[in-house]
Amino acid sequence: MTADNENLQGVADQALLLLTQMKRNPDVMPPYNEEAMRACIAKMNELYSQNNECVVKKISEESSAHLIFQKSFYLSFEAAFFQRCCLAYIHARAERIRSYRWRLGGVLPASVKNNLCEAEIEFFNEYCSSLAEFQAGIGENGVNLLLSTHPPKALYVQVRVLENYGEFETSDGNLVMLQVNSTHSLPRHDCEMLIRQGILEIAN
Numbered sequence: 001m002t003a004d005n006e007n008l009q010g011v012a013d014q015a016l017l018l019l020t021q022m023k024r025n026p027d028v029m030p031p032y033n034e035e036a037m038r039a040c041i042a043k044m045n046e047l048y049s050q051n052n053e054c055v056v057k058k059i060s061e062e063s064s065a066h067l068i069f070q071k072s073f074y075l076s077f078e079a080a081f082f083q084r085c086c087l088a089y090i091h092a093r094a095e096r097i098r099s100y101r102w103r104l105g106g107v108l109p110a111s112v113k114n115n116l117c118e119a120e121i122e123f124f125n126e127y128c129s130s131l132a133e134f135q136a137g138i139g140e141n142g143v144n145l146l147l148s149t150h151p152p153k154a155l156y157v158q159v160r161v162l163e164n165y166g167e168f169e170t171s172d173g174n175l176v177m178l179q180v181n182s183t184h185s186l187p188r189h190d191c192e193m194l195i196r197q198g199i200l201e202i203a204n
Helices: 003-024 034-060 062-104 118-136 188-196
Strands: 156-161 168-169 176-177 183-187 200-202
Touching: 003 034, 003 062, 003 168, 034 062, 062 118, 176 183, 183 188, 188 200
Parallel strands: none
Antiparallel strands: 156 183, 156 200, 168 176
């Protein structure tokens, strides 16, 4: 194996390591692997430069055009491999960073923040700002999406009326007539107090 091939294989191993680190640590954020990313980017630039030389050479040397085209194809294929690995690594980390906003709120714990690069910290802050702006723009008073992270079935409960209560307005503005033995699907947080008062019960 030539020195160039050994170097290519070494960087390819680092590219695969990026993905392996994320796969092996699904519950934590591994430290940003700047060394491997730099090696992959440097190798991509090198391969693109070599490919450009092949294209220029192909134009000037028609006799060996087939061989030059073949080399250009492999150089492009190798560069694309490193590009895919880097993009998959960046995407996986970005998705995990987004999930932290929903799970942990707007402040990252040191155990997570210390493993992010500056660009990732900036991405998290911008994501928080975008989410806050989006929430503030919903309705007159905005809405906190972090309070409603479950599917609708988990937010509503089937209840049976035990005592005549009359007209009841839910938090979303709907009017419901609560009459004895009638059943309704209501927002859970709206009917919790009525359940405690014995006016409603969970209908199984």
